[in-house]
Structure formats: structure tokens, C-alpha cells
Amino acid sequence: xxxxxxxxxxxxxxxxxxxxxxxxxxxxxxxxxxxxxxxxxxxxxxxxxxxxxxxxxxxxxxxxxxxxxxxxxxxxxxxxxxxxxxxxxxxxxxxxxxxxxxxxxxxxxxxxxxxxxxxxxxxxxxxxxxxxxxxxxxxxxxxxxxxxxxxxxxxxxxxxxxxxxxxxxxxxxxxxxxxxxxxxxxxxxxxxxxxxxxxxxxxxxxxxxxxxxxxxxxxxxxxxxxxxxxxxxxxxxxxxxxxxxxxxxxxxxxxxxxxxxxxxxxxxxxxxxxxxxxxxxxxxxxxxxxxxxxxxxxxxxxxxxxxxxxxxxxxxxxxxxxxxxxxxxxxxxxxxxxxxxxxxxxxxxxxxxxxxxxxxxxxxxxxxxxxxxxxxxxxxxxxxxxxxxxxxxxxxxxxxxxxxxxxxxxxxxxxxxxxxxxxxxxxxxxxxxxxxxxxxxxxxxxx
Amino acid sequence: xxxxxxxxxxxxxxxxxxxxxxxxxxxxxxxxxxxxxxxxxxxxxxxxxxxxxxxxxxxxxxxxxxxxxxxxxxxxxxxxxxxxxxxxxxxxxxxxxxxxxxxxxxxxxxxxxxxxxxxxxxxxxxxxxxxxxxxxxxxxxxxxxxxxxxxxxxxxxxxxxxxxxxxxxxxxxxxxxxxxxxxxxxxxxxxxxxxxxxxxxxxxxxxxxxxxxxxxxxxxxxxxxxxxxxxxxxxxxxxxxxxxxxxxxxxxxxxxxxxxxxxxxxxxxxxxxxxxxxxxxxxxxxxxxxx
Numbered sequence: 001x002x003x004x005x006x007x008x009x010x011x012x013x014x015x016x017x018x019x020x021x022x023x024x025x026x027x028x029x030x031x032x033x034x035x036x037x038x039x040x041x042x043x044x045x046x047x048x049x050x051x052x053x054x055x056x057x058x059x060x061x062x063x064x065x066x067x068x069x070x071x072x073x074x075x076x077x078x079x080x081x082x083x084x085x086x087x088x089x090x091x092x093x094x095x096x097x098x099x100x101x102x103x104x105x106x107x108x109x110x111x112x113x114x115x116x117x118x119x120x121x122x123x124x125x126x127x128x129x130x131x132x133x134x135x136x137x138x139x140x141x142x143x144x145x146x147x148x149x150x151x152x153x154x155x156x157x158x159x160x161x162x163x164x165x166x167x168x169x170x171x172x173x174x175x176x177x178x179x180x181x182x183x184x185x186x187x188x189x190x191x192x193x194x195x196x197x198x199x200x201x202x203x204x205x206x207x208x209x210x211x212x213x214x215x216x217x218x219x220x221x222x223x224x225x226x227x228x229x230x231x232x233x234x235x236x237x238x239x240x241x242x243x244x245x246x247x248x249x250x251x252x253x254x255x256x257x258x259x260x261x262x263x264x265x266x267x268x269x270x271x272x273x274x275x276x277x278x279x280x281x282x283x284x285x286x287x288x289x290x291x292x293x294x295x296x297x298x299x300x301x302x303x304x305x306x307x308x309x310x311x312x313x314x315x316x317x318x319x320x321x322x323x324x325x326x327x328x329x330x331x332x333x334x335x336x337x338x339x340x341x342x343x344x345x346x347x348x349x350x351x352x353x354x355x356x357x358x359x360x361x362x363x364x365x366x367x368x369x370x371x372x373x374x375x376x377x378x379x380x381x382x383x384x385x386x387x388x389x390x391x392x393x394x395x396x397x398x399x400x401x402x403x404x405x406x407x408x409x410x411x412x413x414x415x416x417x418x419x420x421x422x423x424x425x426x427x428x429x430x431x432x433x434x435x436x437x438x439x440x441x442x443x444x445x446x447x
Numbered sequence: 448x449x450x451x452x453x454x455x456x457x458x459x460x461x462x463x464x465x466x467x468x469x470x471x472x473x474x475x476x477x478x479x480x481x482x483x484x485x486x487x488x489x490x491x492x493x494x495x496x497x498x499x500x501x502x503x504x505x506x507x508x509x510x511x512x513x514x515x516x517x518x519x520x521x522x523x524x525x526x527x528x529x530x531x532x533x534x535x536x537x538x539x540x541x542x543x544x545x546x547x548x549x550x551x552x553x554x555x556x557x558x559x560x561x562x563x564x565x566x567x568x569x570x571x572x573x574x575x576x577x578x579x580x581x582x583x584x585x586x587x588x589x590x591x592x593x594x595x596x597x598x599x600x601x602x603x604x605x606x607x608x609x610x611x612x613x614x615x616x617x618x619x620x621x622x623x624x625x626x627x628x629x630x631x632x633x634x635x636x637x638x639x640x641x642x643x644x645x646x647x648x649x650x651x652x653x654x655x656x657x658x659x660x661x662x663x664x665x666x667x668x669x670x671x672x673x674x675x676x677x678x679x680x681x682x683x684x685x686x687x688x689x690x691x692x693x694x695x696x697x698x699x700x701x702x703x704x705x706x707x708x709x710x711x712x713x714x715x716x717x718x719x720x721x722x723x724x725x726x727x728x729x730x731x732x733x734x735x736x737x738x
Contacts, residue, residue, distance in 0.1 A: 028528065029710065034484055034487050034489040034495035034709065034710075035489060035490075035491075035492060035493050035494040035495045036493070076627075098706070100704045101709065102706065103490075103491060103492050104491070107492050120707075123490070123707075127493065170675060186475060215599075216598075216684075216685075216687060216688075216690075272595070272596075273577045273595060273596030273599050274599065275596065275599035275600070275601075275686070275687065275688040276575075276576070276577070276595075276596025276597065276598045276599015276600065276604075277577065277599065281576070285577075317503075328456070383699075410705055410706045410707055411701070411702075411705065411706040411708075413705075414686070414701060414705070416688055417685075417687065418688070418689045418690055418693075419689075421687050421688040421689050422688070422689040425601050425688060425689070427601060427689055428689075
């Protein structure tokens with residue numbers, strides 16, 4: 001009898017413990033509802049004030065960034081000299097980690113005052129985690145200080161808004177090994193895409209590897225994007241990158257670009273191991289004279305001059321005819337202002353400093369292209385650096401800076417990388433390749 | 448009598464409690480939380496929305512995600528089967544007689560285990576490169592025709608990555624089996640030899656059955672390493688070329704941290720965990736039922 005009682009009591013105890021456990025678990029889950037702790041934009045401003053006055057007082061600006069630490073330190077030091085009461089504290093994070101943690105950093109209560117613009121900023125702008133800088137653009141007159149195309153990249157797809165200010169620009173194009181080119185009978189850079197193809201064929205006939213691309217990482221997509229740039233009206237492409245309604249990459253020009261990549265691969269114009277070669281490795285092979293041309297960006301120019309001196313040249317991907325608009329992939333290192341900052345005026349002063357000739361000379365000294373190519377602050381460069389600067393000037397004059405295609409959606413980089421690899425290995429058709437990319441676009445931007 | 452018995456049992460739980468608490472907080476709850484997150488469409492920051500089992504449907508419908516599961520299973524061949532066969536063969540050769548210098552062998556077998564996997568991956572990427580040691584060796588023996596960038600070739604990339612795993616895990620298996628052989632009663636070998644068993648017969652009839660426990664452990668550890676692989680793939684190919692070497696571990700990381708699709712990443716993680724648990728269960732059942 002007593003034993004039965006004890007048994008019942010015990011069963012009840014076990015049962016109630018179970019219920020309790022379940023309740024605690026459910027309650028825990030309720031509190032853990034993903035994102036329930038996220039504090040939506042409660043009363044924070046969405047745009048900066050429209051005055052350029054910087055209030056008196058000691059101010060510390062925290063600046064999170066991922067590119068060119070030496071350049072940022074130099075910019076901060078030069079700025080502090082002009083504004084002794086503003087202390088800029090740069091915080092460097094490696095690019096890959098920076099991009100991955102950006103969303104959490106910028107939505108936390110300890111967000112930095114200023115942060116480097118990167119993929120994902122469009123979503124942050126949408127939510128009001130970074131400030132619209134349009135009032136400053138008008139108050140400081142930034143439309144005159146920066147080329148239209150580089151400001152247009154920083155609207156986060158929201159028309160008249162502005163979510164970043166450019167510091168230095170990057171641009172992709174083609175490098176040439178002059179000596180090798182001469183042995184293949186190539187004496188001057190091509191003026192049209194057809195001429196470029198003839199040169200690739202000539203290099204192949206001469207028994208050389210015509211074009212080196214590092215398709216293991218981003219080299220393949222740089223080539224495809226370079227071809228899309230010259231074969232597609234920039235407005236169509238930009239609408240797609242910005243995620244405008246109804247935009248598509250399944251256009252005639254983009255298809256032609258994909259067909260060219262596939263055709264060049266089939267004709268053996270690329271390094272046979274392109275898919276297993278990283279960008280840095282393809283560049284190293286080019287410096288060793290293992291290919292005539294190389295697809296890469298201005299960031300490689302310094303390294304190439306060091307290794308090859310006078311033997312290397314640069315030109316942007318040529319268009320269908322010699323008078324075509326010069327269009328190239330490029331993006332600026334740019335800075336945004338957090339909506340959690342308590343010092344938007346001081347941040348504005350720093351961003352405006354980036355438009356100064358002094359900042360331009362610091363940027364150029366660190367191997368980047370100043371946003372305004374016609375600035376007098378930068379001495380004329382010689383050799384391939386001069387050719388890069390000249391190509392950049394032409395592209396800016398033609399309003400031809402196109403954003404990199406991986407800015408379209410967070411998962412685009414991986415899809416493009418593997419897509420171009422399959423294109424090169426003839427594992428996917430050009431049309432199918434575009435359809436896959438468009439699917440990624442739809443998943444991110446589609447309704 | 449009975450109550451003191453029960454008090455004893457309760458006291459037993461008390462001893463387990465600290466470890467249990469740590470385990471629950473740091474392993475069980477996160478796992479449950481992951482399963483819970485897999486039912487949401489969540490970008491990692493803003494309020495998620497409940498989507499039920501949609502993420503699981505996506506795992507089994509999306510060709511890239513499916514492909515990654517198939518690749519992981521293919522890696523089991525290179526991470527589990529080949530190392531275990533290598534380990535058994537080495538053990539058969541080394542264990543028949545006790546020789547001096549076994550310590551050196553053991554050290555050599557252990558070496559791949561103490562090198563960080565990222566360093567292993569970087570080293571093998573160089574070895575497999577266009578001008579890497581693998582191609583140099585092939586050229587040296589006149590096999591110029593088959594040299595290639597092994598990790599960039601659609602047909603060879605997965606095998607190349609798999610062989611890195613073989614290199615890492617063969618030593619572990621050998622170590623396990625060698626230590627297992629040490630506990631075998633020498634009289635069994637003696638009896639076998641008296642019965643006229645040759646080295647092969649001796650291995651099959653004495654060594655192999657005695658190693659059943661070690662085999663189960665080796666199979667479990669290496670299969671988990673294959674299915675949950677991340678470091679080697681991330682460093683050598685990052686999933687390429689195409690989706691040839693994409694594995695679930697890589698996609699979980701990408702989906703959660705680059706693509707902002709935490710729900711789908713969690714669902715893939717849950718599917719992967721179930722797959723691993725299922726296979727480990729089968730291995731354990733097989734090794735037990737024969738005892």
C-alpha cells in the first residue's frame with residue numbers, strides 16, 4: 001500500500017518535472033524567437049542634418065574599415081590636424097570577416113560612428129541603421145567634388161539617397177606583357193573587342209598562353225563582367241545591380257559575354273589550369289612571362305611594376321567599336337555613417353575631408369585611384385601606373401564605372417565564381433549560366 | 448531498504464549534475480535551438496518569420512544543397528574506407544612480430560594528426576598546383592600528358608580533396624589498430640601458428656575479429672570527419688570548380704554568415720546531423736551484433 005502510494009507520488013513528481021521542463025524549454029524558445037530582441041529604428045534619425053557646422057567640443061569618432069590600413073591611418077592623421085578637437089579612431093578588420101560581421105556590428109548598440117561601405121549596406125540602409133547623407137551632399141557640394149558614377153554606386157538602390165562617400169576607387173582591366181606580345185606580332189593595345197580577339201588568336205598561334213585568369217576565386221567573374229560592361233548598355237546593367245523591379249541579366253549583351261568566355265575557353269585562350277588558379281597565382285604566372293595578357297584590377301599595378309618594370313602595360317576591355325563608351329568594373333572604398341552616432345556633424349566633416357586634394361594625394365600614394373581623376377593634387381604617374389590612371393580618367397569621363405556583379409546579392413559571389421568555372425569547363429551553357437544567376441537575383445530582389 | 452536504495456540513486460544523479468548541466472547548456476540547448484531556428488526564415492538580425500518545414504523542403508529540392516550531401520557521402524570513401532584499409536594493411540605488416548623502433552613508426556603515423564587542418568590544406572594546394580610537387584613528379588617519370596591543376600579539374604577535384612583526407616586519417620587508423628593489436632592475447636597467435644596458419648590466415652582469423660571495437664571507433668571518427676568536413680575543402684577549393692567539392696559544412700557557413708539565410712543553414716545542419724547520427728548508429732549496431 002505504502003509502496004503504491006510512493007509509486008504514485010513518484011510518477012506524479014516525474015510527470016510534473018517533465019511538464020516543468022517542457023514549459024521552461026518553450027519559454028526559453030519564446031525568448032529566443034529569432035530577432036525578437038532586435039530593436040527596430042526607434043526614434044533614431046534616418047538622415048544627417050543639413051548644416052555643415054561642427055559643434056565645438058572634444059569628439060571621438062570610431063571608424064571601422066577593411067581596406068588599406070596605412071591609407072586610413074594617414075587620412076585620420078591629416079584630418080585630425082585640421083580638426084584638433086576631433087579624434088578619429090580607426091579599427092581594422094580583415095575584409096572577409098568585416099563583411100560577415102557587418103550586419104551584427106551595425107545593428108548593435110556599440111556600432112561605430114563611421115563604417116566602410118560594403119555589400120549588405122543596402123539592407124542596413126533600408127532598416128535605417130545607416131544615415132542618408134543626401135543633405136550633406138547638397139550642403140557640402142559633393143556633386144562637384146565626386147564623379148557622378150561613383151556617388152551613384154552608393155545609393156543602396158534608393159534613388160536620390162546617399163549612403164556613403166568614396167575615398168579611393170578600384171577598376172579592372174587587362175594587363176599586357178609587352179615583350180611576349182611583340183613576339184606574337186602584337187605591337188599596340190586593341191581598340192575594339194574584335195581586335196582583342198585577333199590578338200588572343202595571334203598569341204595562341206605563336207604557342208603562347210594568351211590570357212591568364214585566376215578563376216579559382218574572382219578572376220573568372222572579372223573577365224565575364226568586363227565583357228558584360230562593354231556589350232550591355234550600362235543603364236540596363238546598373239538597374240540589375242541595384243535590384244530594380246523587372247531588371248534582368250538575361251540580355252543579349254550578357255549572353256554574348258558568356259558565349260565569349262565559353263568560346264575563348266574552348267579555343268584554349270586561357271591557361272589550361274585557370275579553374276585551379278587563384279587571382280594572386282595567375283598574377284604571379286603573368287609576371288613570370290607565362291601569358292601575354294592578364295585580367296586583374298588596378299590594385300595589382302604596384303606589384304606588377306615591381307616585378308616587370310617597363311615590360312607591362314594596361315588597357316580597359318575594348319568595346320565593340322573604337323568610339324564606344326569606355327565602361328569598366330570598379331568600386332570605391334567608401335564610408336557610411338551609423339544612425340547610432342552621436343556626432344553626425346563631426347562625421348560629416350570627416351567625409352567632406354575625403355573630397356579634399358590633400359586626401360586625394362594620400363589616396364594616390366597608397367595605390368588607389370582618387371575619386372576625381374582630374375584632381376591636380378596627384379602628380380602625373382609614369383609607366384603602367386600612368387596607363388591605369390589614363391584608363392580611369394577615360395572611364396570616369398564616359399560615366400562608365402559599373403559596380404561589380406557580386407554586389408547584386410549576398411550569395412551572388414559564390415554563384416558567379418562556380419558558374420564561370422563551369423562555363424570555362426563547358427559544364428554549363430551560356431544561357432543556362434545566366435538563368436542561374438538570375439535565379440539568385442530573383443531570390444534576393446524578387447517579390 | 449528501498450528508500451536508502453533510492454537515495455543512493457538520487458545521490459548518483461547529484462554527482463552527474465555538474466557535467467550534465469554543462470552538457471545541456473553548451474550542447475543540447477544549442478542543438479535544440481538550431482533545430483528551432485531551422486523553422487524560420489531569418490536573416491540573422493531582424494525579426495524572423497515562421498515558415499514551418501519550408502527550409503527542409505528547400506534542402507531536398509535545391510540541387511546545390513543536394514549535391515553537397517552527395518559529395519559528403521563520396522568523401523566517406525576517402526576519409527573512412529581507404530584509411531581503414533590502409534591502416535589494416537600497415538597493422539598486418541607491423542604487428543606480426545614485435546620489432547624495435549615501433550615508437551618511431553607511431554610518431555610518424557601521428558604526425559598528420561598534430562598539424563592544423565588549415566596548414567594541411569594550404570600545403571596540399573601547393574602540392575596539387577600547376578607547378579606543384581605532384582605534377583613535377585609526374586613529369587619526372589614522363590607522364591606529362593596527365594598533369595593538370597588537380598583541384599581545378601572537374602573530374603579530379605573531389606578525388607584530390609578526398610586523398611588529402613586519406614593522408615590525414617590513415618595514420619590515425621593505423622595508430623588505433625596497432626594499439627588494439629597490443630591487447631590481443633599472444634596465445635591466440637601461438638595457437639593459430641601451431642595450427643599452421645600463415646600470415647594472411649592469422650590476420651583474418653585472429654587480428655581482425657579482435658579489432659572489432661577499434662574498427663567501430665575508426666569508422667565512426669572518420670565518417671564524422673568526412674561528413675562534417677569543412678577546413679580542408681574551404682582552404683583547398685572553396686567548393687569549386689563549379690559545385691564539384693561543395694560540402695554541407697561549407698554551405699552551412701556560407702548560408703548563415705554570407706548569405707544571411709540562417710534558417711536554411713540551420714535546416715541543412717540538422718539534416719547533416721541526422722545523417723551522421725544515423726550512420727554512426729548503423730556502425731555501432733553492426734559492431735555490437737557480431738559480438
